[in-house]
Amino acid sequence: MEIHFGTEGWRGIIADDFTFANVRRVGLAAARYLEELGAQAGVVVGYDTRFLSSCFAREIAGIMQAEGVEVYLADKPIVTPALSFAAAALGVDLGIMITASHNPPEYNGIKIKAADGGPVDQDVTSKIQELLPETAPSVPGKPSRVSELDLAGIYLDGVRKQVNKRQFTEAADLTVVVDSMYGAGAGYLAGLLAEYGVKVIAIRDETNPGFGGSSPEPIAANLRPLGAAVRKYRADLGLALDGDGDRLGVVDHRGEYVDSHRVFLLLLMHLVKNRGIKGTVVKTFSTSSVIDFAARSLGLAVRETPIGFKHIAAICRREPVLMGGEESGGYGFPRHLLDRDGILAGLLLVEYVAQQGKPLRSILDELAAEFGTMSYRRLDLPLKSCPQLCVEPPSRLGSRNVTAVETLDGLKLRLGDEGWILFRLSGTESVLRVYAEGKTEEAVREILRDGRQWIEDKIASEAVPAAYL
The missing domain is CATH 3.40.120.10 (Alpha-D-Glucose-1,6-Bisphosphate, subunit A, domain 3)
Structure with missing residues (x-):
């Protein structure tokens, strides 16, 4: 086989x-x-x-x-x-x-x-x-x-060297719900936070190879139990690890999901403004354009790579990198490790909230006022087969003009200042991933709707346009 x-x-x-x-x-x-x-x-x-x-x-x-x-x-x-x-x-x-x-x-x-x-x-x-x-x-x-x-x-022992213990003295009043999603991360993040004086409530921390009947991916659809627990215990925030602990998902004090792009932005601002660390910022092809704007406003170079942390790691081996991040919730800090680390990312986020002394949502609102807001969604379309089929990108997508086409990893259609949409075959599952970013939630829904209709019109017998995807 x-x-x-x-x-x-x-x-x-x-x-x-x-x-x-x-x-x-x-x-x-x-x-x-x-x-x-x-x-x-x-x-x-x-x-x-x-x-x-x-x-x-x-x-x-x-x-x-x-x-x-x-x-x-x-x-x-x-x-x-x-x-x-x-x-x-x-x-x-x-x-x-x-x-x-x-x-x-x-x-x-x-x-x-x-x-x-x-x-x-x-x-x-x-x-x-x-x-x-x-x-x-x-x-x-x-x-x-x-x-x-x-x-x-x-x-x-290595993670402890990356944590600013003094900042956690201000975290003693914080309550954090940690969701291990029945995976291998049980005890890691919760244990370290408790060690630093944070009140921790652990959920889904027992071993369950069936993961409670869902995938251990820390995305909004899978984090409803975490949001409910945050509201129930009146916690300050909730943190979730994926099945093997290298990705992080976040909900705020209202139990509302904070997407991976905003988490990326939070970590970036903390490292630069509070930790005083500089270096190149590396993002993958499916990550928000807000990261580009924020990094450049901080005087940092930005590199964009194909999807997959191996591409981020390749740049880390060539030049000084502050951090790398992905739409999937993977964040890497090369001064610590040339790989993603959901546990250290969670610790750094709590450190930031403790230092700011205000709710996570308030911090996000301030960053939105500084860098603008964009909405983002991902749609996964299951596939049974992926035979090659060459297609030409459209000149329009619904009512929007396609102003540029990029094929770094998949097919990205830029829609002027209204946003973009990306079509890409997953490298790990039989799905077509469709990513979209726009100025508002309504705009993103429209872009995804028009993009789905366009790509499905090009699919014959569940074939996918492999020339670009």
């Missing part, structure tokens, strides 16, 4: 294509890659709380150990930032994380991290894919005991 590495490694449906046999194939290919490279520092393997994740982790650890690779295994389920941090801290050649991140419960997957803790480049995953054996290797007989390490402890 074919194994394809997408935006964040390889993901598949458990017992369909994500099987023990295929995990052994990936493990053998990774071991062969390291052998060809002459690398001898070994690998570190972590796993989340999904169904059979610990077993898949031991399977890949065993096959790589049988090939002569030194393997270090997490002693318990961890978040992806902990695996990434450990890869850099331990000086290994690769980090391997068993997780499907925010995907639905029936999925599992493998993320591969570089020696610096960031996502590996495309050439690495391409080489590993090229080295995949046609058939799965046999299960190693009587493998040596794999070294198990407290990767969570290594990571938490």
